[in-house]
Amino acid sequence: MWKATTIIPGLLYLGNQYDSKQVQALRQFSVSIIINCAEECRNHFPDLFQYKNLVLKDRVDQDISSYFIETCAVIERARQDGQAVLVHCVAGASRSPTICIAYLLQTTSRSLLEIISSIKESRPFICPNRAFLVQLMEFEKSLRSLSESTLPKPKRWAQDVPIMQCQTFLAEKAPGAVFGSVQNCIKAACSKLGLNSVLISLRDFDVIEIRCCFSDQSLNDDAIHDCIMNIPDIIHCQKYLP
Numbered sequence: 257m258w259k260a261t262t263i264i265p266g267l268l269y270l271g272n273q274y275d276s277k278q279v280q281a282l283r284q285f286s287v288s289i290i291i292n293c294a295e296e297c298r299n300h301f302p303d304l305f306q307y308k309n310l311v312l313k314d315r316v317d318q319d320i321s322s323y324f325i326e327t328c329a330v331i332e333r334a335r336q337d338g339q340a341v342l343v344h345c346v347a348g349a350s351r352s353p354t355i356c357i358a359y360l361l362q363t364t365s366r367s368l369l370e371i372i373s374s375i376k377e378s379r380p381f382i383c384p385n386r387a388f389l390v391q392l393m394e395f396e397k398s399l400r401s402l403s404e405s406t407l408p409k410p411k412r413w414a415q416d417v418p419i420m421q422c423q424t425f426l427a428e429k430a431p432g433a434v435f436g437s438v439q440n441c442i443k444a445a446c447s448k449l450g451l452n453s454v455l456i457s458l459r460d461f462d463v464i465e466i467r468c469c470f471s472d473q474s475l476n477d478d479a480i481h482d483c484i485m486n487i488p489d490i491i492h493c494q495k496y497l498p
Contacts, residue, residue, distance in 0.1 A: 260285075260342060261379040263356050267335050270356050270379065272348035273297045279304065282342065289334050291327060291343040293351040314350045316387035319469045321422055322455050324358040324395055331359050353382040354392060361396055367406035368396040394422070422469040423477055424496040425484060429462045433489035441487045442466060449483045450475065465496070 258281035260271030345351035393405035446454040455467040
């Protein structure tokens with residue numbers, strides 16, 4: 257039985273692994289794209305639907321914020337194309353709600369507190385894990401240029417949740433350097449430095465965008481900058497300030 261929650265009518269639905277198997281309901285709600293947020297869930301109908309796999313674990317050391325921008329882009333393209341999206345994990349309680357909340361943060365003016373409260377009205381059991389909430393709070397602060405999130409953070413979190421920090425750098429590669437080769441060097445260097453995740457994309461001609469996320473409190477922007485500058489074929493690097 258289809259038990260997915262309507263987040264945005266005709267566009268965005270939040271569900272669990274069983275909802276992702278309901279072909280008749282998926283077609284009834286015009287779903288053509290399924291965002292699978294769970295490492296342990298498989299894609300049941302790859303011939304019928306377009307899948308986006310995030311391969312996430314519901315753990316406090318999981319970096320989910322690195323996926324916010326790309327999943328928001330997938331949902332936004334679906335909106336422009338008149339398609340609907342199902343976002344699901346195993347229970348539809350932690351991972352997939354986090355992705356839906358991130359989309360609403362990016363595309364509406366509502367606060368994080370308002371968005372979570374609104375979703376809880378129709379899906380009371382959603383409960384993004386503490387680290388996911390921290391990452392949503394950081395995302396809200398970044399999007400809204402806030403010093404503090406609208407969602408209160410209990411003091412006890414400070415001791416048992418690894419705070420995930422994310423920073424974006426713009427690096428210029430040497431003219432003629434092959435992007436794929438430079439990309440592999442960046443991944444290797446950042447992995448050696450101890451970053452949790454790195455997203456790399458070619459922004460414009462020879463300019464590479466590097467989004468780094470890390471929970472190691474001993475790391476800082478200067479250390480990451482120096483790491484990038486030591487990569488062959490990188491001739492300039494600076495922190496990106498949106």
